[in-house]
Amino acid sequence: MNKDRKLIIAGNWKMNKTVAEALDLVNGLKMELATVKEVDVVVCPPFTALDGVSKAVIGTNIKLGAQTMSEYGFGAYTGEIAAGMLKEFSVRYVILGHSERRQIFGETDALVAKKALAVHAASLKPIVCVGETLAEREAGQTEAVVGTQLKGSLVGLTPEQMEETILAYEPVWAIGTGKTATTQQAQEVHAFIRARLAAQFGETVAKRVRVQYGGSVKPANARELMGQPDVDGALVGGASLEVRSFADIVKNSI
Ligand code: PEP
Numbered sequence: 294m295n296k297d298r299k300l301i302i303a304g305n306w307k308m309n310k311t312v313a314e315a316l317d318l319v320n321g322l323k324m325e326l327a328t329v330k331e332v333d334v335v336v337c338p339p340f341t342a343l344d345g346v347s348k349a350v351i352g353t354n355i356k357l358g359a360q361t362m363s364e365y366g367f368g369a370y371t372g373e374i375a376a377g378m379l380k381e382f383s384v385r386y387v388i389l390g391h392s393e394r395r396q397i398f399g400e401t402d403a404l405v406a407k408k409a410l411a412v413h414a415a416s417l418k419p420i421v422c423v424g425e426t427l428a429e430r431e432a433g434q435t436e437a438v439v440g441t442q443l444k445g446s447l448v449g450l451t452p453e454q455m456e457e458t459i460l461a462y463e464p465v466w467a468i469g470t471g472k473t474a475t476t477q478q479a480q481e482v483h484a485f486i487r488a489r490l491a492a493q494f495g496e497t498v499a500k501r502v503r504v505q506y507g508g509s510v511k512p513a514n515a516r517e518l519m520g521q522p523d524v525d526g527a528l529v530g531g532a533s534l535e536v537r538s539f540a541d542i543v544k545n546s547i
Pocket residue numbers: 305463467468469470471507508509510528529530531532
């Protein structure tokens with residue numbers, strides 16, 4: 294595929310997989326994806342499986358991500374995980390502001406922005422998620438909602454940091470529902486996001502930022518979605534939990 298930006302496909306395992314199950318999954322992915330160089334492949338296991346998975350991916354092209362991170366460096370923050378702890382397991386990416394974190398755990402744009410700065414301070418790369426609910430889309434508010442989330446979640450980032458940030462457009466109504474945005478719906482919002490980035494950070498930065506699509510991505514729809522001019526990869530939930538489906542999403546995207 295002829296795009297200047299390298300595709301990045303990340304699997305968000307959410308609160309799934311024991312250590313043994315995680316190792317089965319990543320070992321299967323290693324067999325399937327060992328030769329893939331065209332796509333950045335990232336897996337984001339739960340914290341408890343980072344140690345095992347990080348050892349399993351040594352020497353492969355599969356990179357490691359975390360599903361969230363504290364905005365603080367260390368200290369009395371019960372239950373939280375800091376950047377320095379993630380780096381012990383060679384984590385390179387951190388998903389921030391996933392709609393589940395926003396809706397269930399009350400994460401705000403301001404908090405996501407603080408976390409994004411902490412991720413960059415540790416020389417890791419954030420994957421910042423944005424997306425509208427069904428009610429918001431039906432009310433014609435998609436661009437307003439996504440625009441507000443973008444602005445608020447990227448506050449304080451320098452253009453250099455923005456370039457190293459990955460965005461994920463995830464319409465909330467398409468997450469785990471089997472409903473995928475049409476390629477046209479996805480492309481429209483991705484183009485809008487890039488235009489907003491250009492206005493805030495300049496054309497050059499906007500052209501370099503990779504914007505993933507997320508929401509019921511499957512092997513059958515990956516090729517068409519990834520073929521859109523402003524879609525630069527995928528953030529995959531359900532279909533990342535099985536070797537076959539995640540490997541086929543990656544292979545079908547090339
Ligand atoms: C997600 O949760 O980021 C996601 C896209 O989930 P799914 O692929 O299951 O829709």
